[in-house]
Each structure stands twice: as C-alpha cells, then as structure tokens.
Amino acid sequence: MKVFIPLLLGSFIFIGGLKEGFVFLFSLLFLLSLVAMIIGLIRPSLLKFSNRISAMKVLFPVFLASFLIVLITTDPVEEPRTDQETVQEDAVEQKETEETENAEEQSEEQKNKNEDENAAESKNKDNREEIHNEEKENANEESDSSSVNKQEEKQQNNTENKNDSKTLDEKESDPSNDESTNESTDSESDKRPSNETKGTTATVTRIVDGDTIGINLNGTIESVRLLLVDTPETVHPSLPVQAFGPEASSFAKKTLSGKKVQVEYDGPKRDKYGRLLAYLWVDGKNFNEMLLREGLARLAYVYDPPYTHMSSFTKAQSEAVNAKRGIWSIEGYVQSDGFNAVESETETKQSNNSSTASTETKTSGSSAYNGPYNPQGKDRNCGDFDRQKNAQAFFEAAGGPEQDPHRLDRDGDGAVCESLS
Template identity: 40%
Template sequence: MKIFKWVWITLLLFLWGCSSLSEWEFDPNAKMVSVKVIQIVDGDTIKVNINNQEESVRLLLVDTPETSHPKLGKQPLGDEAKAFTTKMVENADEIKLEFDQTKRDKYDRLLAYVYVDEKSLQEELLRHGLARVAYVYEPNTKYVDEYRTLEKEAQKKRIDIWQWENYVQRDGFKPEFAGKSNRKVRCSDFTTSAEATAYMKRYDIQGMDGDQDGIACENLP
C-alpha cells in the first residue's frame, strides 16, 4: 500500500511539473524547432503553433514597413512585405525557427531566424528590398554581417523600400519621403539577363530592352 502511495505521489508531482512548464522551451539548449505558421501579422512578425501552443515570432535583425501599427498606421510597401512573407510560407513543407542567445523580447515575443524549406526568410526580404537591417542588439547578432551585405545590394539596385531617397532611416520608415521613384538601374547591377528582365517587368523600367523584344540586358548570361 505504501509503495502504491509513493508511486501515485510521484506521478502527481511529475504531471504537475509538466503542466507548470508553460513554455515549450523546456530544453534550454534548443537552438532550432519546427513550427506551423497560423497567421502572418506583417512582413516581420508571424504567429506559429509550437507543441499546441501559440507564439508570436519577431524576425531577428530585420524590419519591414508597418501594415496596421496603432501609432504609425500603414506605411508604403508594408502590404507588399506582408504579401511576400505570406507567399513564402503558405505552401512551404517545413518552417523552422533558429534561436540566437536571447529568445524573447520585452513584449514576450519569440526572437528567431525563420527558415522556409531551409531558405532564410530574413535574407529573402532583404534581397528583395522589402526589409532593412534593424534592432541589432547584442548578443543576438549571429547573421548581421550577411544581412548587411544583402541590404547594400538592394540599396544599390534601388528596389522597393530603397527606391525613395530618405524613406529608410536609422529610426524606421518615413512615409513623407515616399513619392516618385528615383531608381537608376544598369545592366551591371544584375548577374543574369533573366534577373534583369524580371526586374524590368516588375517595375516597368524603360531603357533596359534595347531591341524591344521583352528581354533585358541580353549581354548578360
């Protein structure tokens, strides 16, 4: 009888301990975890399901224009950044979060690098000119150098958030500067004709298709 009593007490303590683990991160050494995306909040924030628990996730080291900020409202290209993130994740086979040193911000959101079928969401947003490098705080700086390189490449091409001078500033985005495009692109900004053609068609850029056959920068591979 005493043995049964101690077994029962031990089981209760175990169950209580499991239920008290309000966070799924019961493994302090966990660096990456698979998740299911349940909502796209905006370009740099998503909601996911981890072990049947809903979590808000803020993408580390990047910032996209707002879509419905209580103070800032909707900013130019915020919807485009959100649509880009949505398109990347909606048909993905696997979404993973990679953590740095600090897992949560002051709003209790998870801080993570997000991978969509092993492709970095942060890198794709930066590469397409839909995000800036921002909120760089130690010790969560693992990929900051790589991200800044991609940011500079997008700046050089003057695509999306970089198309307007002074729209992107150190403290965020300034809608008052979003106006007429100042894109000045050259074939040397691209590595392939296909890349240049896609860019030309997306932004309706003139002067990149000399013989008007629908293919830009035909001197490129």
C-alpha cells in the same frame, strides 16, 4: 524403671529436637492426665483420693494445663493437596511465568520499536532538511535567473529608443562595410545552420505583418518577431500604412503561409511583449535574409551582438541598396529609427487609401466600444482590462482579427484575453 523413663524422654528430645520433645512430653502428660481423670471419676480410691471432687481438683488443672501447652506448641497440620489443586497451582504459576516473559518481550519489542521510530523520525527530519535546502537553492537560482532576465529586458527596453544599426549613409562612410566585408562573407551567405542550430520545426498559422509571424510550435500558438529586420508598418495603432508595408506582408504570406519552418534563436529568446525572437528558415532559406535582399526590410534592432548571420544580412541589404530595390527606391525613406513619412505620389496614394479604409473599419467597429482607452491610441495589453468582454470590444474597435494592432489575439482564434473572467 526410674532411669529408663528419663533416658526415653531424653532420646525423644535429642532425636526430634527440643521443641518436638517438649510437645511429645506434654502430649504424654495430657494423655496421662486424661486417663487419670477418667479413673478418678470412676474409682478415685485407686488413685488414693477420698472422693471424686478431691481427685478433680488435682487432676483437672494438670489436664487443662497440658492441653493448652500442646495446643499452643503444636504446628497446624497442612492438608495434603489433591492432584487437581497441584495442577491448578502449577498452571497458575506457569501462567504467571509466561505473563512475566511476555511482558519482558513486549517491553523489549516496544523498546526496539521506539528506537526504530526515533531513527526513522531522525532520517525523515534529515530528508526534510535536505529537501528544504534544495528548494531554497532552487529558489535562489530561480531568483537569480529572474533577475538576469529582468536586467536583459530592461537593457533591451532602454536600447529600443536608441538608434538602430548603421544605415546606408553610415555604411557608405565606413569603408570596412564595402568590398572587404562582402569578400569575407561570400561563402558565409550560403551557409545554412545545422539541425541543432535551427531548433524545432513549427507550422506557420498567421501573418500579422512582414516581420511578425504566428506559428504553431509543439502544439502552442506563438508569435515570432523576426530577428534583425524591420518592415514598414501596416497594423501599427498610431501610424498609417507605410510604403512597402503591404508588399512585405504579401511577400510573407506568399512565402510562409501554411509552411513548415525551422525556428532558430540567437540571443534572448523573447522580447518584452512575450514574442519569440528568432530566424525562420523555409525551404532551406533564411526568411529574414530574404526580406533584406528583396528590399522589404531594413537591418535593425542590433541589441546583443555578435549575431550569427550578421555578415550575410549586411551583404543582402547592400545588394538591395545598390539595386534600389523596394524601400531603397524612395530617397530618404529609410531612417536610423524607422521609415520617413516622405513617400512617392503612388505610394502616398496607396497609403492614404489603405489608411482611409483602415480608419473606416476602425470607426465602424469602435461604435460598440465605450471604454476608457482609444483603440487608435498607444499600445495596450490584456493587463489593461478588468474583464474579457471589455478587452474584446476594444479589440474589435481597433480593427478586429483582420488587423489587431495591439496584438491581443495571440492565438489567432478571434477571442482575446481568454484568461480574464
């Protein structure tokens, strides 16, 4: 028995481990001391104690010590989880796992989105830079084009005050302008431009004078200054009606009024007044050349040679000169810079009558105008006026729609400078 008890205790310690063996040992001691205390209270003599008090003095400390040791060394017993708690914990754990995965996915999506936005922003920046460069190049091209146009206008303005093309006397002194020129242009005078050369078709809406024609071109009212020809004045603000000026205007009205014409450009497209510079073709004939052949215009304003129809125009003028037709019928009338004031008695009378009528019309109209400009003075444009009504009063004082020497009524509707308030 003395050997069995130590072996039994050693077996428990070996099998359960050191801690579990001590817990078992003190638990057993606790149970034995508890039983001994009960016996000592009931019959202390069985345990060889004289009375209960002496039994308690010995057994109670053993009981208390073993109880405290067991209480300290024993692990708390976990309560078994129910199925509901297990399900809840599993759900919480799964939710936490899903949240973690979602957070990772969102982080990845945000990262991809940021990369896409950065790429898009970089692309937009490149596009903006490309557009800016294109706009800069276009602005440079427009600036260069504007500079060229200004230079051409300046050159044209400077040369307008110089001598025109060779007059009759100069042509007679130059043998190259006679038979050799005429022979080389016999076939050229009959040439007609192709559709590409003619440009677009327009409708004549107004005859200002012999060399200035109003047209409707693609829905826009334009004023055409005929290339290479100069007819005597009828509506000039500072000149009287010149000989054969009314005849040139009458010929233009008879030939062109309401007709469909082809507009052909040759060199700069517009003059400093914004008028188109062109040849007009009507019924297959060049109207500019017709004026020269009829002796109603002189060959002039040769600023940008060579011109397409220069040879045929020279021949047409030579025919009129040789026949003493129109302006060539008055000796000394045609000058290198225009037309001389010397006229025949008949022409002088007609010119004086026309000038008187024109002056009366202007005088009667000028009574309503009290502006700073002289209606019969130098040429004016819309930029000289601050308000439309002032420009309109000046226009009516200068002769109104019938004459318009300042060419303020570009569209021929009777109202001028509509862009002014």
